[in-house]
Amino acid sequence: MEMTGNIVILTGAGCSAESGIDTFRDGGGLWEQHRVEDVATPEAYERDPALVQRFYDMRRAAIQTKAPNAAHHALARLEREWDGGTVTLVTQNVDDLHDRAGSKNLIHMHGEHLSAWCTACDTRMGWTATLIEGPPCPSCGAAALRPDIVWFGEMPYRMEEIHDALRDCDIFVSIGTSGAVYPAAGFVRLAREMGAHCLELNLERSQGSAWFHETRLGPAGDIVPAWVEELVGPD
Ligand code: OAD
Numbered sequence: 001m002e003m004t005g006n007i008v009i010l011t012g013a014g015c016s017a018e019s020g021i022d023t024f025r026d027g028g029g030l031w032e033q034h035r036v037e038d039v040a041t042p043e044a045y046e047r048d049p050a051l052v053q054r055f056y057d058m059r060r061a062a063i064q065t066k067a068p069n070a071a072h073h074a075l076a077r078l079e080r081e082w083d084g085g086t087v088t089l090v091t092q093n094v095d096d097l098h099d100r101a102g103s104k105n106l107i108h109m110h111g112e113h114l115s116a117w118c119t120a121c122d123t124r125m126g127w128t129a130t131l132i133e134g135p136p137c138p139s140c141g142a143a144a145l146r147p148d149i150v151w152f153g154e155m156p157y158r159m160e161e162i163h164d165a166l167r168d169c170d171i172f173v174s175i176g177t178s179g180a181v182y183p184a185a186g187f188v189r190l191a192r193e194m195g196a197h198c199l200e201l202n203l204e205r206s207q208g209s210a211w212f213h214e215t216r217l218g219p220a221g222d223i224v225p226a227w228v229e230e231l232v233g234p235d
Helices: 042-047 049-063 070-081 097-101 159-167 184-193 220-232
Strands: 007-011 087-091 106-108 111-118 124-126 145-149 171-175 197-202 214-217
Touching: 007 070, 007 184, 042 049, 049 111, 049 145, 070 087, 070 097, 070 220, 087 159, 159 184, 171 184, 171 220, 184 197, 197 220, 214 220
Parallel strands: 007 087, 007 171, 087 106, 171 197, 197 214
Antiparallel strands: 111 124, 111 145
16 A cells, blocks of 8 residues: 555544444444434424434433544544655544544544534534533523534535545545445545555444455454554554
8 A cells, every 4th residue: 555645534433432432333332222203303392493403412411421532543543643645534423532542634524522502693612511401602691502414414514625635535435334424435536537555444334335455344442542553653
């Protein structure tokens, strides 16, 4: 594989699985326990805001008890030590484990659990507590705070920046994502069209596996640090 150039990394729930955070589509995953239409759409929130707030309140509390794993730490190290170009980390994950591991050039395309969005004044703010009781927005006072999470039917964040990075990348790596949800699932095709080497690191082949030049299977906590060592040497 090319050992220089710009790297774009896309992560999904599998990257946080070994930190004890449920994935969505594996056996027993979140979407087996809850219906997407009940908790992860704007319509669900309109219909039953308390149900949706409770779901996200529980997950916001839960992630604060978890810690980054070896995969998160290895990706932060790659960003610090790679001198062949830029490292851009795009995550579909709404936990803060990449942030806590030290990744800086990081795009949370599906939003963040530890952020609240005021639908009255359009302010976003760090938020670690619950929202179900309808606390006033610190900016405008309205009781209009919702989870700052991109729900199905809503536009993911920072797509222009992501596309720019993909167009300019030499190495594209997808880690711990099933390739079931667009637009993220389509990133590999764009990167490949632009001539990037495309590598998949996952427990099992993803839905878009055929688009990758190379697939390595195993738990992220093992195979991500091993790949990073190939690029920047042993820790
Ligand atoms: P999924 O649950 O769809 O897929 C997780 C992937 O991680 C699967 O391919 C697993 O095989 C793999 N996996 C599980 N454990 C792993 C491990 N220890 N090491 C490596 N891989 C492992 O999760 P995502 O692809 O992230 O969106 O889901 C994409 C989006 O769908 C999420 O961001 C979320 C969800 O609905 C929104 O909420 C908007």
